[in-house]
Amino acid sequence: QLQLVESGGGLVQPGGSLRLSCAASGFTLDYYAIGWFRQAPGKDREGVSCVGTSDSITDYADSVKGRFTISRDNAKNTVYLQMNSLKPEDTAVYYCAAEIISNLRLRRLWVLPSTWDYWGQGTQVTVSS
Secondary structure, eight states, X not given: OOEEEEEOOEEEOTTOOEEEEEEEESXXXXXXXXXXXXXXXXXXXXXXXXXXXXXXXXXXXXXXXXXXXXXXXXXXXEEEEEEOSOOGGGOEEEEEEEEOOOHXXXXXXTTOGGGOOEEOOOEEEEEOO
16 A cells, blocks of 8 residues: 655744655655655645755745755655754645656646646644744
8 A cells, every 4th residue: 555654744943954764665655756745734735845856846935945855765665854953834734745747747737636646645844943
């Protein structure tokens, strides 16, 4: 059974860092693009970042560019989201998602939650002093 499990969330002060992990089980991530999304209370799910199958493509929401870095370790079947210089507005539940998708479609459609078929259960990130 295909499963994604996020971890690494928690409470951090503004300006701090966290690294989220998205571990896959039941399938190999080699053939899947991965997206990170977040959802704050009362808000829509928002695309944060994506990575193509071989790190050939990465993209970020404007709100996190220069602060977040996505990477993948196919040997560990895991994708990471390094989050630095965290702000209170980064507070949300963070989800990873997986999809087999061409690079062209990934560039155009990654921010849409409907693009992704497989989702993890989410991990809470709270940025507060």
